[in-house]
Structure formats: C-alpha cells, structure tokens
Amino acid sequence: MTADAADAPAYALPAETDSSGPPRNIEAEQAFLGAVLYDNEVYNRVSDWLRAEHFHDPLHAAVFRRAAQMINAGSLADAVTLRSHFEGDPGMASVGGVSYLARLMSEAPDAASAPEYARVIYDLAIRRALIEFGSTVAYDASRPSESLSATSLLETAEQSLFRLAESGGASRTLQPFSEALAQSMAMAQAAYQRGGGLSGISSGLKTLDAKLGGMHRSDLIILAGRPSMGKSSLALNIAFSMSRAHRTETGSDNVRKTTEGGVVAFFSLEMSSEQLATRLLADYTGISGYHIRQGKIDAAQFEDLRDAVAAINSIPLYIDDTGGLSIGALAARARRLKRNPQIGLDCVIVDYLQLVAGSNSRGDNRVQEVSEVTQALKALAKELNVPVIALSQLSRQVEQRDDKKPQLSDLRESGSIEQDADVVMFVYRESYYLERMEPKEGTEQHLAWEDEMRQVRNEADVIIAKQRHGPIGSVKVHFDPDRTKFSDLDTTGRRDFE
Structure with a gap:
C-alpha cells in the first residue's frame, strides 16, 4: 500500500x-x-x-x-x-x-x-x-x-x-514489459546521477564497489570463508558503513526515501549483540577490541569510547542475536522492520546461514534444510526489495589442498547455495595459513618467513566467484586484526586512511 x-x-x-x-x-x-x-x-x-x-x-x-x-x-x-x-x-x-x-x-x-x-x-x-x-x-x-x-x-x-x-490488496500478477523497462531506467538514472558509480548501496569499500556496483536490491549475496578468515568482521564493517552513511529525503508525495546508505537488520546467530557492539567501537575508535574487553585502556581511551558511543548511538543498525532462529521467524522480523514507517529496511545480513533453522527442522536432512533457508532468503530479498547478505561456512576440503584459496565447490551444501545466490564472495587471508607455518626462531627460514609475513599480515582478498550482474575477480583490501576492520588499499598497496 x-x-x-x-x-x-x-x-x-x-x-x-x-x-x-x-x-x-x-x-x-x-x-x-x-x-x-x-x-x-x-x-x-x-x-x-x-x-x-x-x-x-x-x-x-x-x-x-x-x-x-x-x-x-x-x-x-x-x-x-x-x-x-x-x-x-x-x-x-x-x-x-x-x-x-x-x-x-x-x-x-x-x-x-x-x-x-x-x-x-x-x-x-x-x-x-x-x-x-x-x-x-x-x-x-x-x-x-x-x-x-x-x-x-x-x-x-x-x-x-x-x-x-x-x-494494495491485489496479488502480484504478470508485469508488463513497460513497467520492467521503467524500473531498469530508474536504476540506470540513479547510477548516472552518482557519476557513473553505484547502482546499489555502497559496501564502504571502494574497490569492492567497483567490482559489484554496490549491493543491489533483491539480490542474495553469499559471503563465505573458513573460520577466522574475517567474514563476520567484513559483514559487520559493511553494516556499519551502510548505517553510518544513511541519508533520506522526503519527496513531493511526502514519502521518506533512502538516498544514501541504508537501514540494516543484522541477524547474529553466533555472536551476541554486546560482542558486535565492541567490534564496532574498536572499528570507530581504533582501540584494540581485545584491550576494550580486557579493560586494558587508559583514561584518554576511555573518554574516546564514551565519545564514540555518543557519536554512533543513533545509527540505524538493528541487531537480533537470537540463537537457533528459524527462517520463518527471521523473515517475519525483517518484514516488521520494513513495515515500520519510522524505520524501514534497506539491507538484511545473516551471520550465518548454516545456523538458521528450517521451518520444520528435524535435523535428519541438513542439505534439504539449507536449501530451504537459501531459497527463503532469496525470496525475502525480492519480497522486501533489499539486498540480503548471508554468511556461509566452507567445507574442510579447502585445508587438504596446497592452494588454500576457496572455490565454489567448497561451499557447504554448495548446490543450493551457489544456485540461489546472485553473488558469491569469499574472504581469504594468506597470513592465516602462513602464521601457522612459522619455522624455528633464529633460523634463516624464520627470517624469510618474517619478511613474507610483513608483506601479507594486513592484506586480505575478497574473491568474487559468482556475479549475475558483472565480472568475477578478486580485490585486495587492508585488514586490521586488532580492530577486526577491513578497509581500502591505495594504489601502492598501503592502507587508504580516510
């Protein structure tokens, strides 16, 4: 209506x-x-x-x-x-x-x-x-x-x-091609007015946006990686960037519309809302998340934290940390937020899809259950007209190869996930594997290892393995493990400080 x-x-x-x-x-x-x-x-x-x-x-x-x-x-x-x-x-x-x-x-x-x-x-x-x-x-x-x-x-x-x-009361029927053309033209116009940049919502990473054109509405975006690669951190960085950039305007019809950024619903089935908030404070202030949790901060840093809370307290980021949430309940909560005229909804993030229960979960057919979840998430993206970013685990077969870079076949229950997704991205950090191969200290091999670690310690690859709307490929980004923050690299490969 x-x-x-x-x-x-x-x-x-x-x-x-x-x-x-x-x-x-x-x-x-x-x-x-x-x-x-x-x-x-x-x-x-x-x-x-x-x-x-x-x-x-x-x-x-x-x-x-x-x-x-x-x-x-x-x-x-x-x-x-x-x-x-x-x-x-x-x-x-x-x-x-x-x-x-x-x-x-x-x-x-x-x-x-x-x-x-x-x-x-x-x-x-x-x-x-x-x-x-x-x-x-x-x-x-x-x-x-x-x-x-x-x-x-x-x-x-x-x-x-x-x-x-x-x-408005009528079930959706066949749509005339003229209406589809008008919607396509509106999307093209939005991209043109941004200077030939994005047709979707910015992820906050310029290099990633250049490949994707932003996060497109109605898309199901899979963000996958092995444990400790940083997929939750990247998803949270995207959510934080979107919500901080949120801007609206009221048109002639008195309807408030999002013009930049977006309202984000973050469903965290693994981490608590307090843990997520601590990560965001570390991201915003530059103070190590570990030091924040341990209380190893001085008076000045504590004041920085208080200032940060005041500065980002009102961003439109909504967190649901209910464990074992069913796909039906998740969709219902997203719809309620979308229907709230004072809030709305521009993006849904699910961390992670293997933890979402099917509507009739009995645990006897996990492949079928994951298929139901991915199909429902894609349907939700289209229904609410928002991008849905769903995190996914990778199978252990990655660890059995010499080349650890993930592939589409590494997705757990890959048939349904790969089929339903509009975009599949992998997070890969070479330093994760390299630091586990540390030679004995004092040896020549250890010196060579240290040199290699210095080169890759703060680098990560976001590999776009599938994209319906554009090319596949890989982008390099900066990763700060203390802040669990991803950011852009400049043309020389160093971190691009804003």
Whole structure:
C-alpha cells in the first residue's frame, strides 16, 4: 500500500455494497472510468496506487488497463479511441456494446471529485482481499496438520498480510514489459546521477564497489570463508558503513526515501549483540577490541569510547542475536522492520546461514534444510526489495589442498547455495595459513618467513566467484586484526586512511 492511498482523506462517496456478495461499488467504478475517459489527467493523479486489479467488474478492469496503456504511451484514451479495442468483446456486448463507453463519458462526474471515487474502489479492493485472507487463515487453522505447526501458520499469515499491505490488496500478477523497462531506467538514472558509480548501496569499500556496483536490491549475496578468515568482521564493517552513511529525503508525495546508505537488520546467530557492539567501537575508535574487553585502556581511551558511543548511538543498525532462529521467524522480523514507517529496511545480513533453522527442522536432512533457508532468503530479498547478505561456512576440503584459496565447490551444501545466490564472495587471508607455518626462531627460514609475513599480515582478498550482474575477480583490501576492520588499499598497496 502506498502512502498516498494509506493517507487518503475521508471518502466523499459511501462504499455501498450488496450484502449477497463481496464488497463492491459498481457505480463508483463507472463514475471514475467516465472521469478518466473525459479527462485523462485524472489517471495521472491516481496512477501510482490504483491498479486494474482493484476493480471488481472484469470489464471495468479491462477498460482501465487499456486506458492506462494508452495514456502512458502519450495517446488519448476516450470512448472513440477505445472503441476499436472493445468491439466484439463479450463483456462489452453484455452491457450493450461499445456505446457503453460513451455513456460513461456523458455521465462523468467533475474531475476534481474523481480521486475520491478511486479511493472507494481501492478501499473495497483491500476489503475483498482481507476477506479472502481471513477465510484462508481460518480454513488452514481449522485443519491441524503434523507437517505444519501453528507457528508456521502464523508466519505464513504474517507474510501474506505483509504482501497485502505492500501491494494494495491485489496479488502480484504478470508485469508488463513497460513497467520492467521503467524500473531498469530508474536504476540506470540513479547510477548516472552518482557519476557513473553505484547502482546499489555502497559496501564502504571502494574497490569492492567497483567490482559489484554496490549491493543491489533483491539480490542474495553469499559471503563465505573458513573460520577466522574475517567474514563476520567484513559483514559487520559493511553494516556499519551502510548505517553510518544513511541519508533520506522526503519527496513531493511526502514519502521518506533512502538516498544514501541504508537501514540494516543484522541477524547474529553466533555472536551476541554486546560482542558486535565492541567490534564496532574498536572499528570507530581504533582501540584494540581485545584491550576494550580486557579493560586494558587508559583514561584518554576511555573518554574516546564514551565519545564514540555518543557519536554512533543513533545509527540505524538493528541487531537480533537470537540463537537457533528459524527462517520463518527471521523473515517475519525483517518484514516488521520494513513495515515500520519510522524505520524501514534497506539491507538484511545473516551471520550465518548454516545456523538458521528450517521451518520444520528435524535435523535428519541438513542439505534439504539449507536449501530451504537459501531459497527463503532469496525470496525475502525480492519480497522486501533489499539486498540480503548471508554468511556461509566452507567445507574442510579447502585445508587438504596446497592452494588454500576457496572455490565454489567448497561451499557447504554448495548446490543450493551457489544456485540461489546472485553473488558469491569469499574472504581469504594468506597470513592465516602462513602464521601457522612459522619455522624455528633464529633460523634463516624464520627470517624469510618474517619478511613474507610483513608483506601479507594486513592484506586480505575478497574473491568474487559468482556475479549475475558483472565480472568475477578478486580485490585486495587492508585488514586490521586488532580492530577486526577491513578497509581500502591505495594504489601502492598501503592502507587508504580516510
């Protein structure tokens, strides 16, 4: 449901209905269509929220749909121009033929009152959809099933209600190619206005953004790596950068829209919210996270921490550290945040997907359960129109190779994860393996090892192994283990300090 429809004033026309059928007002539909055919500008005043599916009468829906196509194409839509499209139409014949269009125009109300008729049509469509929704919920709830728990029913009902609220009451149908083209052009325009840079949300790493074009809405992005490679740190860095950069503007329709950065929901199934917050404080202040946890800081550093808390306290980053969260519950919580008009949602991060439980988790088929989770996360990305970044573990087979750099085949349950993902990225730090091969001190080999460690200690590779929208490849970034922070390198390979 759009803000225009949601904030509509009291109706000028009563929503009359026939008690023998679903809520409807045929007279309101006739009056509104007549106004549109008489003055096409009426359509432009309601086109952002009224759809053909909101009309109860199929003939009226067909007339509105065809009129909308003609108006959007810059053509005149009236009784004369529509005549050829409906001659021989069975629905039109049932109301006396194409002369019906002329009667609609001749009895059209004043154009100023036409939007009120549109709101009546819209309101009744919502009511019909709610009745259908309620009937479906009642039917499912009255028939207990061993395979479908009450909790699952509740989550499914919440999902359906969310879609109803977002779509304005009509289930999503086939989309005209013209609408898809308009959306593509809007994306291209956004990238052009950024100077040829990003079409998605910035990750905070320029080199990574250059490869990906930002984090694209509706994408499922898999960020994988072996334990201690820093995938959680990178995900948290991205979340922190997005939320710190968050900016909004209010358009002419009084709807607040994100123009930069984003509101982030971070589902941490492994670390607590306190641990995540400590990492962010270390990131922001430059003080070692280890020293913060151990209390090994001086008075000046403590004051820096207090200043940092005040500075970043209000960033739109929301953390859920519930352990063993089910995919249904995770999706429901993300939807609630998205629907909150004071908050909204621009990105979801899940750390990590192997810890998310399926809707009917019994632990007997882990591959099937992970497949369900990845499919649900991809569906959630499309439903909420936000990027979903899901972290994933890699199998131990990486450790058996001489070349430790991860590959797509190293993904656990790789079939489903690789198939559902739009982007697959790996975090790889050569220093992790090199420091575990330290020779005996005082030897020539140890001196050579120290030289090599100095070169790679603070470097990491983010390997893009799959990308639907662009090239694959690898980017080098700086990694500070004390702050668990990833940042850009300058052209000489040194850390690019902001």
